Amino acid sequence: MSGFVKGSNKILLYDLLSRVITVDERDDFVLRLSDFISDLFGRRGEISDKIEKNFSFAEREKLLELIKRKKLDLNNALKLEKFINNIRQEVKNMEVLKLVVGFEISSEQLSKISAWLIRNLDRKIILDVTIDKSIVGGATIIFKGKYKDYSLKKYVEENLKNYA
Amino acid sequence: MFIETNTLIYILITQAALFFLLIGFYFVYVKEENKKKNIVVSVEEEKILREAHEKAENIIEKAVEEAQKILINGQYLREDLQMEISASLNKALLKSLEEIGKATDIFRNDYDKLFSSFKVEYAAETKKIIGQLHEEAESEVADFGKIIKNETLEAQKFIGEKINAEFEKVRQEIEVYRKDQIDQVNKSIEKLTSRILEEVLGKIIPASDQEKLVVDALEKAKREGVFLE
Numbered sequence: 576m577s578g579f580v581k582g583s584n585k586i587l588l589y590d591l592l593s594r595v596i597t598v599d600e601r602d603d604f605v606l607r608l609s610d611f612i613s614d615l616f617g618r619r620g621e622i623s624d625k626i627e628k629n630f631s632f633a634e635r636e637k638l639l640e641l642i643k644r645k646k647l648d649l650n651n652a653l654k655l656e657k658f659i660n661n662i663r664q665e666v667k668n669m670e671v672l673k674l675v676v677g678f679e680i681s682s683e684q685l686s687k688i689s690a691w692l693i694r695n696l697d698r699k700i701i702l703d704v705t706i707d708k709s710i711v712g713g714a715t716i717i718f719k720g721k722y723k724d725y726s727l728k729k730y731v732e733e734n735l736k737n738y739a
Numbered sequence: 740m741f742i743e744t745n746t747l748i749y750i751l752i753t754q755a756a757l758f759f760l761l762i763g764f765y766f767v768y769v770k771e772e773n774k775k776k777n778i779v780v781s782v783e784e785e786k787i788l789r790e791a792h793e794k795a796e797n798i799i800e801k802a803v804e805e806a807q808k809i810l811i812n813g814q815y816l817r818e819d820l821q822m823e824i825s826a827s828l829n830k831a832l833l834k835s836l837e838e839i840g841k842a843t844d845i846f847r848n849d850y851d852k853l854f855s856s857f858k859v860e861y862a863a864e865t866k867k868i869i870g871q872l873h874e875e876a877e878s879e880v881a882d883f884g885k886i887i888k889n890e891t892l893e894a895q896k897f898i899g900e901k902i903n904a905e906f907e908k909v910r911q912e913i914e915v916y917r918k919d920q921i922d923q924v925n926k927s928i929e930k931l932t933s934r935i936l937e938e939v940l941g942k943i944i945p946a947s948d949q950e951k952l953v954v955d956a957l958e959k960a961k962r963e964g965v966f967l968e
Contacts, residue, residue: 688953695961712948713953721965728933735925
């Protein structure tokens with residue numbers, strides 16, 4: 576994580592990104608940030624309206640809170656643009672964890688996993704989830720070029736060999 | 740003598756015939772000559788010739804009668820001779836048989852004496868030879884026994900080594916086969932297990948347990964340093 580957000584601001588940012596868990600959600604958020612930046616200078620109207628247009632209620636609240644903590648002027652489009660760009664860059668550069676699971680994982684379960692990652696690794700990691708039922712249970716993990724198979728299938732196979 | 744009598748008869752008949760033939764020829768010759776000379780044969784000469792012819796015929800008839808008598812006598816003689824000869828032959832045969840019997844007895848006695856002496860000699864010799872053979876056989880049997888014993892021990896050793904080698908070979912082959920079979924069984928078990936895992940276990944594990952398994956995997960990854968920056 577860059578030095579852009581630190582301490583409690585980081586927590587606030589992670590709160591903002593609480594619904595940004597998977598790569599698809601990340602890409603969508605980055606796009607909305609880009610749209611917002613475009614709107615800052617393109618469309619007429621209040622900035623608050625533009626925020627409302629591009630972000631959900633929860634995201635809006637957290638974004639405004641962040642802007643307030645940064646002591647930014649909401650009417651200063653340039654500074655606001657720079658701030659949003661930093662957020663966008665921060666999100667784009669977030670680490671991606673490829674996860675292969677053996678079941679239809681729900682959004683709620685993905686949120687829990689994301690929360691576990693933040694809690695245990697002290698950083699936000701985007702998930703790239705694939706479902707492969709042949710692994711039966713557990714997960715296969717690929718992170719920064721490292722591959723680890725912690726699937727139930729592998730566990731059973733290894734134990735069978737030991738008994739053979 | 741019988742044969743000589745026959746010959747005599749033949750000679751007589753032949754002579755008579757020749758004589759008659761000559762007389763005939765002479766008569767023809769004379770006639771021819773007379774014809775040539777135109778000489779008439781006198782009655783006297785013809786009478787002489789006729790007389791000669793009659794005499795010749797008489798001679799021949801007598802000769803034939805004599806010959807027949809001789810033949811008959813000869814036949815009687817032959818029968819007498821045959822009887823005499825048979826009697827003589829029988830006598831001779833009996834005498835010969837008697838002589839042969841005597842000779843046979845003598846020969847048998849001599850043979851018995853000779854045979855007895857041979858028997859004694861042969862028995863002694865045979866006993867001697869048997870004794871020698873027995874000794875030789877005993878010696879050979881003893882040698883043979885030693886050879887057999889040695890050969891048997893060698894053979895036992897050879898066979899034992901062969902059996903051991905074959906046993907080891909078979910044992911290795913069995914081991915290879917066993918490992919191969921075990922590998923095949925293991926592969927089959929793995930395939931079956933995978934199928935069971937996928938088709939059964941995957942469906943019966945509840946979502947909460949699945950989530951727990953994923954979190955366990957993340958924790959393990961963290962322990963193993965997968966997430967190190």
